[in-house]
Amino acid sequence: MGVILTIIRREFTDWWRDGRLRWLAGGCILLLLSVALLGWQSTIAVVDARSAAIEQETENFLNQGAKNPHAAAHFGQYAFRPTLLPAAIDPGVDAWMGKMVWLEAHRRNLAEFRPAEDGASHGQAVTLSVSWVLQYVVPLLLVIMGFAAVAGERDRGTLALLVAQGLRLQTLALGKGLAMSAAIFMLLIPVVAVVIALYALTPTAIDTHDAGTRLAWMSLGYLLYIVGFSGVVVCISMLSRSARTALFALLIFWVSVVVLIPRLATDSAAARHPLPAASDFWAAIKRGEGADVVSEIPEERAARLRESVAAELLARHGVGRIEDLPVNFTAVYLQRLEEADAPAFDHAYGKLWAAQENQRVSRSIFGVLSPTISLREISMALAGTDPFALWHFGQAAEAHRRILVASLNGAQARDGAGRGFYVAPANTWQQMPRFVYEPPLVTAVISRHAVDFILLILWALIPMLAAWLIARRTRIAA
């Protein structure tokens, strides 16, 4: 243990003496702190804006005045997707996902108003965030710090000297790897302190949605990532004949793992599991695919349904005319139409989600080649900034839409009997259900990404094991 501590101490002294590393580390801390503070600030602003929008939207719905309930169902409600606090650390693909869903009669809408559509082009630009620095810059810093870990000793001829003094190569590798990881964790201390302070200072009015647990799991993911990268750096440094070779090999590794493979993975997943074209997607819904009756002419389907509902109601209530029914016929028919259309929406949206899930699984497989993919998937899932967060929200919003429309149709069916065009009093809207949304539990997120976690653990363990094996087999020439 004492030897390992000595190695770690010596590494720290060497790095401290290297002016370039001091600058790099300083720059990295500054960048991390800035993006952490700004990310938190903008996340809190988004959370506040959403709360205000929900309040105003509720007001708008309640203040419709006297109106036909079905017209109110067409006016509908907007459901606003929440932003979780960990999004400040990892904005994931939040900018490319709609922030709100319009809940209206007859139609399940896609989430709209993607922040990326607004303002300056995203193109291939990156969004600065803590997660981006940790996923891209920190591994590069590890490469720069560690490429000469063992290869440098070999170049200088000190490796043989150290071994001659009785130092085992395994101990040297372990010491170097630990030193690198420790240095990075020390760099992260101020950032973690700031995040904890910001979390503690978060206004109590804001629902944190297990932010503490989410951040803890995210930290575990990043810890495994950093340990894994440190292990790879030590392995390659041991295998290389010179520090120069080690550096080139590590730079190629970094570019491949962090930049190249994630893009290839996304692209190939999209090619293997293409999403339906918008025209096909909406056409399938229009045809009623997945519903009991499929027809190229939806108006005909609706007309047939209307006739059957009329016949059923007249028979059930034993009357001869629609006007004599003890319920508002239009409302009952509209509700049946909603129920008849629902399976078509479930079918089309289900297919869409299945394709996205297949893409995720396909991407995750590339995690075998790149831990960055596994980490990104885990990190954005925990931050609530991945497509699952949108899907989960969309499902909840759709469930609410159906309840809301059924309640409005119900009010018209009950109170509008025998009145033709029924205008409900202004206080009707207060009796309608409100949308309350709870994001998925952390356990659900973790279980969805179990494979990614396993891959990250393997990425952390295998390089360590490999380093140990390489160290055992390496013969040092005097």
Add this chain to the structure above:
Amino acid sequence: MVDRKTNKDRRLRTGLLKAELALLRHDRLFVIGSLFALLLALYATFGGMQWQGVRGVAHAEGVMRVAAAIQREATQLGAIESGELAISDAAAAGLPHVVGTEFALPPTAISGLAIGDAELRPTYASISATTRMHEMFRFQEVDNPVLLGWGRFDLAFVVIYLLPLLIAGFGCVALSADHESRVLQIVLSQPVSARRLATLRVILRGSVLVLATLLGLASGLLLGQADLTASVDHLAWFIAIILFYSVFWGAVALWIISFGRSSETNALMMVIVWAVIVLIAPAINTFIAREISPMPSRLEYIVATREAENAANRGGRELLQNYLLDHPELEAARSDAVSPFIKTFFLVQREVERVIEPIVARFAAAENAQERTRQALRWVSPRDLASESLLWSTGNSVVRFADFERQARDLRADWLRAVESAVVAGRRLTADEFSQLPRPEFREVARAEFFQRHASSVFVLLLFSIIVSFDAFRRLKKFSSA
């Protein structure tokens, strides 16, 4: 005497070139790197052509659909007016709230080479009297957010991210490796300067890598069966940007060499410079643009729209009465072809748009301000300059998308004006009125502006290259192989 010296110089240069080419041929790592560039460019180009093929077919189908709908509607209206067709046989013909059109942004023949925001920005608009303003772009492609966020593996990605790494990576150690093995001392004992040797080696390596990329591009275009007849100038600019961007990275490699450090230090410098130029600076630019010119909240926009809709709905009946008071001429033309609900809906939407106009204008102003800031910042970022120009060449620039949105909104405004009186009077359009309706046709940006944009980017990239090379040459003059 002078001739003899010139001949000797030429012979020396030729000899040096031959020797360097032979060295390159035997550099296995470099050969692998060049093949890698070729394969990546081929894969990216072919993938891009596939993507573009799907887009092109969808667009062509849309154009045919619009043409067929216009033809059908015009024929029906003509037949109704001449008495050949009864209204009951074509119930929806000429109804001003039913007729509509589609407006789509045409993809260029090389749009798959740099996809950029093409999957994010609206490229399709549906226009009719009953389509609300915020609904006109709702039938967008349904893409996976991860694909949008992480980006596609297109040729622009290869050119912007990977080609610089290869050029600067192989270039920055062009002298140091010989320096470390003491071969450089022997080479420089010949009448050749370190500056000339370094420049030659960087140019040779860069040229081979660029050629490999272009070969990949050409093969990808051939395999993808691209029809380039209408986009030759676009492709020429695309290639020109690749060349000038590569020249810049060659200059960076030369600049790194000029410090005379070891291969490790050079490689480290190279990767840090690459990360700063390609990753960090553009991210900071985007961040600054957003901070300096922030966008108003979309939530605020939607809430204001809803408030206005509520208010207008409550006064819907009055809106219709007021409109008819302002337009007494419509009273005589009144018919019941359009339901009162549609008439009110139409006027309510018109009122909503009038009320939220200042908010929409504020959005547009903020968006323009942000884009202006970003455009200004790109002059300090070679990566942004090159990326922007590649997107311009392929017709996927932000400016073109914004132009499309503006033209779509203008078309919608013209359309609503054209059908307004018929909707409120509740009557069908005549065949003549139908033929006068605005037709969708995307007007491309003027060629002069296209040229100016590219020329300025190329000029600034060249300026960056000259500045960096100048400093590199200055340092290389003092380069010592000792």
